[in-house]
Amino acid sequence: MRLLESSSPEQRNRVRILFYGQSIMGGNWHPWVLDELRRRYPHAVIEAENRSIGGFPSQVLIHTAEHDLYPFQPDLLIFHVYGSHTDYENLIRRIRSRTTAEVMIMTDHWTRDSHTADGFVHEGWTAFMEGFLKTLANRYGLERVDVRWPWKAYLEQNNLRAGDLLTDNVHLNDHGKRLMAALCLRQLVPHTRAMAAPDALTEEIPVGPGGLEWSNGRLTLDFTGTRVDLIPAAPGGSPLTVRLNGRPPSTYPELFAFTRPSAVIAPGWPTLRLVSSRSLPVEEDWILTLTEIAPDHSFARFTLEGSRTGPDGAGDSREPFLSNSGRIAIKPGDWTLQRSFDHAKEPAQPGMTVNWSCRPQFRETWAPPADLDPRADHAVTLFHGLDHGPHQLELIAENSADPPRLAALRVHRPPLTERSPVGPDSACATPPPLQEDDEIHRPDPGA
Template identity: 40%
Template sequence: MTSTIRQFSRRHWLKLCLSFVVLILVVLSVPMLRASDKTADYPPPAPAKDDSYFGANIQRTMTLLATSTPKHRHRVRILFYGQSITKQEWWLEVEKDLRQRFPNADLQIENRAIGGFASPVLIRTAEHDLYPFYPDLLIFHVYGPEPEYESIIANVRRRTTSEIAFHSDHITWLPTGTFLDDKEKVNGYQWHDSHSTEWLPQIAQKYGSELIEIREPWKQYLKDNWLKPKDLLSDDAHLNDRGNFLLGSLVKRQLRYNPKFPTDSWKDLVKTYVVGKDVKWKNGKLVLEFEGNRVDVIAAKSTDSKSHQGRILIDGKPPSQFPELYTITRPSQAIGVDWPAIIQVSWEKPLIIEDWTARITEINEDASQFKFEVRGSKTGFDGSEVSDRKFVSNSGRVVIEPDNWWLKNSYEYSRQPIPKGFEVKWQVLPMFVDEYVVPKVEDSSQEYLTTLAQNLSNAKHTLEIIPNEKGILPIQSIRVYRPPLVAKE
């Protein structure tokens, strides 16, 4: 049975994604609203039969939230990522709940989900959206082939210290068990059942992630309230108000703090070195040998009115000399849809901080063929090409594979032509500072944190902070992030 289901999966997700493309217009055309007060009218889901394990794999994040106080507000970054289901209003209810339960935490919450982007596409946009954001907690869901799904999870574990909570698939249809059932719907139901109840638990265990199981609670909710799957849907897949209420409720209850859980899996992933205790000024500079791929500095609780600055060296070099410490933002949208016009831009030669524009110089009606030129704000004109060829710019700072252009896909979805002269824009931003400028501390309860270097090789490094003037810089601590060592698949 499992083998048959796996063989079916790739054909199934393709059809599912096509249906999402047709149906998502309804979802995307409605402005995103704050969580509806209508949720108070719906009965809550039944309590979980066993909730003793809830939150077991996200306790670093939950500890930061729960131990925040008015005098010490921990900074916590949370990212929602996935497809159109993740974009729906339920995530706003989760955000609202976290802010109410943990009012002292310095919460930074974003949703960067992209409707209709299954795992083979989302894995490419993740290079711009996910890993550079480096959340403390990733709340994730995506449809699509399982190998690409796993690759995203593995990349998060390899490139960040983020904890991961992903949820299983909700119920869109239930078989009757009779000859009246549509065979293709039965196959789809069985694939989602196998994916949710067999494959996802294996991935959660393999990568130490939190699995929020919603499939069985969803069935129970339907049974308890005499509902059919369509009663929680706005179409064949997307959630209506009640469906959003249910998904939000099931996610919220698993984001739980429990100090009795073991800390072995996360306590050494992020370490904070207190200046004057764990690391000391010596010979006019602060030196720390560390292992990891990111290092932050936190300013002292109080500083004088003077301007304090210092040079940063990693392994004897300014961070700007490490090519991997630059990031490319998500390219701007196509027309008629909130999809990026290019789903991934990469590079072959070291980047510099600048703005980029790809301009369409010729294009046919359905955007299947076009010509374009690329220009950087500092590099200048950097080459031109046709859309069906790999583009490597003259400087090597821009690489675009033909299948990463998303203009034809956007036209097929929106039916809005892409005009000649249309521009796609992105930026190259630093994930480093060569010179640390101590920020002015206006609220001593907050952490004034500056990332000195992010996306280093996950290995041993030496950090040096050298004041520009005599004396020491007002630094409270240095924080080091070491992602779990997960072998590449």
């Protein structure tokens, strides 16, 4: 909200917004939110995506977030998910340790079966999660949107049933989508009681008198943080080379990220919920080709090839896979092929391919622009995804007598510096046992 609010005709801030969660968040109500934000803040340059995955509760989304969430580096995250409360908290901890995003979480709306002839039923897991999310918001500095009770009031004031806003037991129709967007929008306003004081999470260090100074064509910054942005002041000057702790950024495995693996069959879930690496990656595209599939889709055999690495081994989905180069690692539990088949009954065929890419989250060189609109946001991310440090950044001008004209370097310091998971005994609260009718909340059997 800080970047939206501070945008003006003279300062057109770029603002990255990510909507993330399951089918409720992915239910296509976010365009109404974005239309209104663009109306309220006409001078902000909003870059928004919705990367939600229906049917993926928190214990699955915690894996796909590695491909979807952290590489996006949102300035504002709007989030809702069902599932394990422990994995929900672990997701928030990772967000708070790997981004400086302002975070908005949304509580659950009323399902059709929670509104009976005797009234509204608020108990069990849903009631537990409402209290849990209050504690979570206070603990991690989140903006919590109370959807549930305003939703109930709206139904009562308009003499509606919960099902009147739904297409089935849980999913929103157009009426429900408009209400969800309205509840989200009324809390997308600046205030100081939540969203973790973003000014404390970033620092701009000026370049020039009173700040960092070029010396023999080199600019050095000692910092603690996970990301650094370069802010140019004017056109001109020579290109520069980036070094981290005396090394090229490309020598840091954590500064590479994989895109989300593609789906091969309905309902469109990524065939692999997580792909990782055990050696230094390179920028390239990957193709996994299915060569054999069990009739019940309980396992598949495959070959793997990288656009730069070349053929990189073959494997069986029932066993841990490490490619010959070590650049690709896949765990058996990260396959969704059988779950997809059980859900949609659409068979996969030999020869189908799963595609993903490895992309750098850094720049090793940067050239100043030939022209610079003083009203636009020209910040350039030099890298993100680094551990918190401390570190040393060195910018080396190609022509030491003519370094580029820089206004500042912006350091991002997430509020948490650890990625250790929360265990069941250390989470915000202890949940009640799951009941047989808690279908939308029950931990995913494929998790």
